[in-house]
Amino acid sequence: MAKMILHGNFRSSAAYRVRIAMNLKGLEYDQVSIHLRNGVQFSEAFAKLNPAHLVPALEDGPNVLRQSLAIIEYLDETSPSPPLLPKDPAGRARVRALAQDVACDIHPIDNLRILVYLEKQLGHDQKARDQWYAHWIRLGFDCIEKVLAGGKATGKFCHGDTPGLADICLVPQIANAARVKLDMTPYPTIGRIHAECQKLPAFQKALPQNQPDAEK
Amino acid sequence: MAKMILHGNFRSSAAYRVRIAMNLKGLEYDQVSIHLRNGVQFSEAFAKLNPAHLVPALEDGPNVLRQSLAIIEYLDETSPSPPLLPKDPAGRARVRALAQDVACDIHPIDNLRILVYLEKQLGHDQKARDQWYAHWIRLGFDCIEKVLAGGKATGKFCHGDTPGLADICLVPQIANAARVKLDMTPYPTIGRIHAECQKLPAFQKALPQNQPDAEK
Numbered sequence: 001m002a003k004m005i006l007h008g009n010f011r012s013s014a015a016y017r018v019r020i021a022m023n024l025k026g027l028e029y030d031q032v033s034i035h036l037r038n039g040v041q042f043s044e045a046f047a048k049l050n051p052a053h054l055v056p057a058l059e060d061g062p063n064v065l066r067q068s069l070a071i072i073e074y075l076d077e078t079s080p081s082p083p084l085l086p087k088d089p090a091g092r093a094r095v096r097a098l099a100q101d102v103a104c105d106i107h108p109i110d111n112l113r114i115l116v117y118l119e120k121q122l123g124h125d126q127k128a129r130d131q132w133y134a135h136w137i138r139l140g141f142d143c144i145e146k147v148l149a150g151g152k153a154t155g156k157f158c159h160g161d162t163p164g165l166a167d168i169c170l171v172p173q174i175a176n177a178a179r180v181k182l183d184m185t186p187y188p189t190i191g192r193i194h195a196e197c198q199k200l201p202a203f204q205k206a207l208p209q210n211q212p213d214a215e216k
Numbered sequence: 217m218a219k220m221i222l223h224g225n226f227r228s229s230a231a232y233r234v235r236i237a238m239n240l241k242g243l244e245y246d247q248v249s250i251h252l253r254n255g256v257q258f259s260e261a262f263a264k265l266n267p268a269h270l271v272p273a274l275e276d277g278p279n280v281l282r283q284s285l286a287i288i289e290y291l292d293e294t295s296p297s298p299p300l301l302p303k304d305p306a307g308r309a310r311v312r313a314l315a316q317d318v319a320c321d322i323h324p325i326d327n328l329r330i331l332v333y334l335e336k337q338l339g340h341d342q343k344a345r346d347q348w349y350a351h352w353i354r355l356g357f358d359c360i361e362k363v364l365a366g367g368k369a370t371g372k373f374c375h376g377d378t379p380g381l382a383d384i385c386l387v388p389q390i391a392n393a394a395r396v397k398l399d400m401t402p403y404p405t406i407g408r409i410h411a412e413c414q415k416l417p418a419f420q421k422a423l424p425q426n427q428p429d430a431e432k
Contacts, residue, residue: 052317052359063306067320070312077305089293090279096286101268104283104320114325117351122340135333143268 004029005059007049009036010211013107013172014068015056019211020168021072023202025079029058033213036112054111069103072165084164094151095159098144098166102173106140110176134180137173141187144170148189156196163197171197175208220245221275223265225252226427229323229388230284231272235427236384237288239418241295245274249429252328270327285319288381300380310367311375314360314382318389322356326392350396353389357403360386364405372412379413387413391424 006022006029008015022029034040034055041053049057050066058065060078065071076084085092108114110133118124118132148154158166174194177184184191197203208214222238222245224231238245250256250271257269265273266282274281276294281287292300301308324330326349334340334348364370374382390410393400400407413419424430 050359051362052321052356054321063309065306065309065313067313067316069320070309070316073312074305074309077308089290090281092293093279093281093283093286093290096289097281097283100283100286100319103316104285104324105268105270108320108324109330113355117348121347122338122344124338128338131337132333139329140268143266146267 002061005032006030006056007032007034007046007058008056009034010208010214012036012055013176014054014103016172016175016206016208017068017103017168018056018058018071018075019206020171020203021075021084021165023205024082024084024163024168024200025075027075027079031212033211035213069099069165069169072168076165082162084168086159086164091153091159094147094153095164095166098147098158099169101140101144101147102169106136106173107176109136130180134177134182137177137180137182140173141177141182141190145187145190148193154189157193163200163202167193167197170194171203218277221248222246222272223248223250223262223274224272225250226424226430227252228271229392230270230319232388232391232422232424233284233319233384234272234274234287234291235422236387236419237291237300237381239421240298240300240379240384240416241291243291243295247428249427251429285315285381285385288384292381298378300384302375302380307369307375310363310369311380311382314363314374315385317356317360317363318385322352322389323392325352346396350393350398353393353396353398356389357393357398357406361403361406364409370405373409379416379418383409383413386410387419 004027006015006018008031034046040046041055047053049064052066056068056071058071065074072084085095115129118129148158153159155161157163158170170190171194174190220243222231222234224247250262256262257271263269265280268282272284272287274287281290288300301311331345334345364374369375371377373379374386386406387410390406
């Protein structure tokens with residue numbers, strides 16, 4: 001079978017999620033780097049893969065997949081081992097909700113196109129944009145920390161003792177938080193799980209700085 | 217079995233999604249209205265259901281579920297008929313991506329808390345906020361229209377001839393678009409599918425104006 005092709009960017013935390021998922025499943029893939037600050041996501045070629053002009057997009061033979069959570073569920077259905085979701089519906093809902101806390105309620109609000117709008121259309125300076133960026137991470141992490149610290153299902157990882165979809169979304173968001181030097185002391189459980197994830201080669205290999213298109 | 221309890225609000229498009237899903241499956245549920253403009257989502261009682269202070273939350277016996285997409289997948293797993301996702305992984309990924317085009321890349325950016333931040337923290341007037349609101353819907357609908365109009369899998373509904381997760385997310389977002397009088401002429405496929413959905417009692421019954429807490 002032909003190798004899958006991940007169209008992403010070392011800086012994109014949504015692409016980072018897909019890299020972790022593929023690494024956890026031991027899937028081989030080639031990477032095509034979409035230069036976001038140069039606007040390559042608006043090219044005709046990329047629009048054919050994803051008319052939303054957002055990374056990632058994944059080519060799996062004839063199938064072109066978009067939206068990181070949809071891609072990861074696809075990978076989990078087509079390469080079920082190791083599973084990224086628990087077996088029971090309530091557990092699956094818990095993990096998906098944690099993933100969506102990041103993928104719906106933090107990341108899209110802080111995405112590059114929003115920051116560009118805040119700057120170009122609304123005239124906000126770097127300081128206001130950084131405050132915006134940190135604000136939505138804090139609200140999201142406040143919720144996630146409560147769910148993780150108070151949940152009997154929390155283990156070494158977000159759900160039990162194996163990494164899954166929630167960890168896959170959380171770790172790249174922590175990398176984003178670090179970029180604005182967010183104070184992580186209110187989030188000891190998130191921090192503990194992050195450290196646990198970083199021990200795993202699948203997470204290491206997916207780090208932004210370990211990608212072929214990484215800039216200093 | 218005890219009836220499920222949906223904590224939502226007639227105005228919340230995320231709660232609206234869950235109402236449609238439950239109606240399609242013929243599930244009975246009670247509703248508790250969380251008054252968002254009065255800040256009831258920040259009450260201690262509600263924070264126990266969802267520490268993110270966002271609606272909806274669904275109580276199903278001892279299970280408390282959050283995040284509308286996670287809730288709908290839970291309902292689809294626990295009450296599989298009629299299914300809200302196709303059987304094949306590529307089809308499921310297509311439907312989930314369309315759902316996430318709304319639930320990740322439009323709705324959270326236009327949510328009440330964002331509009332409040334734009335007003336209170338950043339001092340933007342109603343006109344600037346309406347432009348913001350419409351801008352992100354247009355970007356999202358531009359993508360969704362292309363995917364639907366160009367896709368062989370598109371049928372009477374977003375995917376084939378039965379309503380599913382993508383329709384469930386799309387219809388409430390169209391209601392939001394109508395609130396800012398968004399020009400829908402560039403989106404004929406979205407419009408056609410919307411009209412198709414409105415013929416179904418499950419969608420009718422879920423309309424904001426048909427909820428017990430609806431205001432004029």
